[in-house]
Amino acid sequence: MSLVVQKYGGTSVGDADRIRNVARRVIAAKEAGNDVVVVVSAMGDATDDLIKLAHQITDSPNAREMDVLLSTGEMVSSTLLTMALENMGYKTISLSGAQAGIQTDSNYSHARIQSINPSRIVAEIKNGNIVIVAGFQGITKNNDITTLGRGGSDTTAVALAASLGASVCERYTDVEGIFTADPRVVPNASKLKEISYDEMLELATYGSKVMHPRAVEIGQIYNVPILVASSFNDRPGTLIHGGLMEIQNKVTAITQDMDVAKITIVGVPDTPGIAASIFEPLAKTGISVDTIVQNASIQNITDLTFTVTKGDAGKALQMVRPIAEKVGARECVADTKLAKVSIIGSGMQNTPGYAATMFSTLFAAGINIQLITTSEIRITVIITDDKANEASKALHKAFALEK
């Protein structure tokens, strides 16, 4: 008998009817001869409602208390799914993150899983139960409740699958799978049958909102295949996996990220320690710096460019300006209307021609490239955000990704 871990997102358990629908899907997996562990998110807007409630009390709620508050959302959905399954005649039990043995560090609101003690889950499976686990939460060594932050329930599911030696982690939401591009931008984008962990990580990091990279990382480390599929229909989804796939030497997907701003420090003296003096203060205030580009210096003077999210641009500029003045730079300028468009595919670096095709396609479309960054399996260009959709469409066509 094999063990399957399923995870259902908030939309999938948004009301009583949808919870019953999820119960039927869980039962199908059970009836197919599997042991089943299910991880659920909070119902629909439940988490947002709890956050609103806290903000009625204070603008800066205590992080520990906020985690206890938010953890109730998944407790509610997990008990309701359990009730639905029992009502349909199945043995089942709900477990909180704590009861499921998910131990985390004490970084409230973005705790990381340190270890999983699956003994209770294993015992409940042995008792013949379908086990429903409240996602997104864990407990510290001191018995304090934590939440896992963004992508938390996916992380719970993949980590449990790893810990229990599940054959697959099936992750169901209102999205049917991973597409060659965002179907809202590129209407003839096609659904991928499979994708490697590395490619999925690049997709997630460079704009795809389908899945947070964190859960994919755990899947990769513990080699847990992750099926991404819809809970609203039975169409085949996309399997994220590793071992079996050969290098494809082709572009798998296009992704774009509209939330990009650029800050350029013009005329920086090219002396050691300059970069550190600029980026250390940014890191300390929690501003995440993405791409960094430094031009070749001419007469020991260079330009330093980095990208941040649009929301962080103002603050970053404020922080960088006095430092730039201090080191004798000429000026600081920000451009907050940018986007990233990336092509992603295994083995890209070893195969010439991808970059050339990408750049010529954009040139033909009259789109100016401001910055370029690459990884082993990705080429990213930064362009003005009003051209991003057009760029994605053109690249999708140029690399023949249509259905």
Added chain:
Amino acid sequence: MSLVVQKYGGTSVGDADRIRNVARRVIAAKEAGNDVVVVVSAMGDATDDLIKLAHQITDSPNAREMDVLLSTGEMVSSTLLTMALENMGYKTISLSGAQAGIQTDSNYSHARIQSINPSRIVAEIKNGNIVIVAGFQGITKNNDITTLGRGGSDTTAVALAASLGASVCERYTDVEGIFTADPRVVPNASKLKEISYDEMLELATYGSKVMHPRAVEIGQIYNVPILVASSFNDRPGTLIHGGLMEIQNKVTAITQDMDVAKITIVGVPDTPGIAASIFEPLAKTGISVDTIVQNASIQNITDLTFTVTKGDAGKALQMVRPIAEKVGARECVADTKLAKVSIIGSGMQNTPGYAATMFSTLFAAGINIQLITTSEIRITVIITDDKANEASKALHKAFALEK
């Protein structure tokens, strides 16, 4: 430094403004030089809303799951109060029933506290924290969440006060204290300054909805004084206590219970085992039988009368009828329009005249008495429910309980 346990009911924490109001009251107790532990109920209708949610899934929700679901209500209110206190500049922490060390049996939905391990609370108090505990809940030896059923949050508060050696358990709701009668029925009812545990237990058992007898019992066993007062004003409440009070030899209060039905089995052969054959099946189906009266038998034939709640009357009659036929009784009749009115006061039994005054007062008011029961500190009459208010008013006047 003395320790005070405060408990706030659902109405008192019904919204953000009220939670802030409670926070200010908690702070006043802290600033008065006390260590403070606070027990909270779920916000306003939160528990009812969760029950509705479960009933959207199934008519008979699993009891264990229901308890997990309901326990979230008090987790929410406890974190919000903690956030409010921190926002006002105080060190504070919320604890779930499990974290507060409240261990119960595993009778889901009406678990009883078996023991309290207060080490975490004690440690948090030593850290300078105001400790906010989610009421109404505990945890079993197997680490499963339970709820304590009716009067649960009051029970949490009094039990914690006993376990921590608190000087007093202050129990705040929208009720100002214990009155000589229900002020909605007897407008000139007066608030009692104090009342003994015994009297309060009789009041609670015989109709007063102000406080569940369960918490009073724990207060009595562990000699914890319980102050019943309003969270919406600073008027003095009523202190429920024991040791210091002398027997007063007077009527303390009138109470009435409108939810009374009577079932009479007419012409029962007076043979051993008859009572058992009738009441055992009732007990097994969870029907709570209150007063039982058996008339003196004439020629080995007697009438057996017992009272149940109005809601249970139909079911009880259905169960009793075949048994009555089997033992050769003449008939079974039910009267579902009854009420109980009681006078309560310490030392009543040792002082003649109370019963006489009670019966003559009711006679003068033209109210017919159907059944009478007494305890050491209580006399109860069962009358038709349309006369109950009138009876309470007349007795309140006859025993001079007006303001």
